[in-house]
Amino acid sequence: MPAIVPDRMSTHDEPAPDSIQLDAILDRQGHEPCPGVEILTLPRQGDAPPALLFRPERRSAVAAPALLAFHGGGYRAGDPGGCGAIAKYLALTLGATTLSSAYRLATTDTPTFPAVLDDALAAWRRLQASASEWNIDPRRVAVSGESAGVLLAAHLAVASPFVAFTPGDLRPAALIAQWGPLDFVARWFDLGEKPAAEQALLGADYAAAPGLYHLASPITHAHGKMPPALFLYGETDSVVHPRQGRLGLAAWSAADAPAELHLLPRIGHGVTGDSRADRHTLLEICARFLSVHLTRPMSC
Numbered sequence: 001m002p003a004i005v006p007d008r009m010s011t012h013d014e015p016a017p018d019s020i021q022l023d024a025i026l027d028r029q030g031h032e033p034c035p036g037v038e039i040l041t042l043p044r045q046g047d048a049p050p051a052l053l054f055r056p057e058r059r060s061a062v063a064a065p066a067l068l069a070f071h072g073g074g075y076r077a078g079d080p081g082g083c084g085a086i087a088k089y090l091a092l093t094l095g096a097t098t099l100s101s102a103y104r105l106a107t108t109d110t111p112t113f114p115a116v117l118d119d120a121l122a123a124w125r126r127l128q129a130s131a132s133e134w135n136i137d138p139r140r141v142a143v144s145g146e147s148a149g150v151l152l153a154a155h156l157a158v159a160s161p162f163v164a165f166t167p168g169d170l171r172p173a174a175l176i177a178q179w180g181p182l183d184f185v186a187r188w189f190d191l192g193e194k195p196a197a198e199q200a201l202l203g204a205d206y207a208a209a210p211g212l213y214h215l216a217s218p219i220t221h222a223h224g225k226m227p228p229a230l231f232l233y234g235e236t237d238s239v240v241h242p243r244q245g246r247l248g249l250a251a252w253s254a255a256d257a258p259a260e261l262h263l264l265p266r267i268g269h270g271v272t273g274d275s276r277a278d279r280h281t282l283l284e285i286c287a288r289f290l291s292v293h294l295t296r297p298m299s300c
Contacts, residue, residue: 065136068124155218179240
């Protein structure tokens with residue numbers, strides 16, 4: 001059943017990174033090399049954008065779980081290195097491989113919705129097509145987004161009309177949404193009816209295009225069969241209101257899909273108030289969630 005989970009969690013039994021590895025994971029959001037983790041730079045391949053591949057240096061004898069991750073940056077900035085922290089942590093604790101993908105970025109004059117979701121689907125298909133080469137189980141692949149990247153991950157997770165899955169396509173086995181907007185309509189009012197980053201994404205503010213804000217919101221399409229979801233939001237976040245996580249939990253609950261919401265007291269969207277200890281806790285929560293929900297593939 002969906003649940004709001006307090007920020008203090010019991011420990012789990014997965015191996016813990018050592019202090020040197022944790023420094024590489026938690027400092028500067030994990031951009032540095034990390035002992036025990038191989039990082040490969042992948043160029044654009046067909047429609048699939050450039051990406052970084054994070055994987056354990058020691059290969060598993062069996063196909064491992066994987067994560068497709070999308071960085072934040074207000075829809076206008078950022079790069080795949082922004083997902084380094086979760087990617088390295090999962091490589092060390094779960095033996096998971098992460099494909100952290102770039103995607104087209106908006107400018108003041110060039111909105112990217114809905115075309116940016118073509119990038120999300122292309123990255124998903126690249127990972128699926130490379131499963132054998134990368135020694136991953138294509139049925140045990142989760143999607144994750146940080147801030148703006150939640151748009152791409154969540155549209156994939158709910159299989160929205162803007163993501164052209166075919167009947168034979170495998171779907172994401174789980175979703176991790178980290179402090180990203182899920183409902184742009186609610187966000188407009190949360191911010192006092194003022195324009196925010198999504199204006200560049202959509203090319204208009206809510207007052208001019210309320211229907212577009214509704215359709216672009218992943219939560220609009222959150223119904224039917226959906227994968228388990230983990231919503232992680234900061235109580236001190238002044239950029240994305242933690243109410244977005246509550247809305248996500250409510251949508252998954254209405255669909256009778258498994259979900260967790262964690263509200264962390266010292267997470268402030270990487271802007272103010274972020275605690276190194278709480279960022280570590282956040283990564284532990286992610287690893288625990290995926291260790292449960294990627295144990296077996298989600299049935300289609």
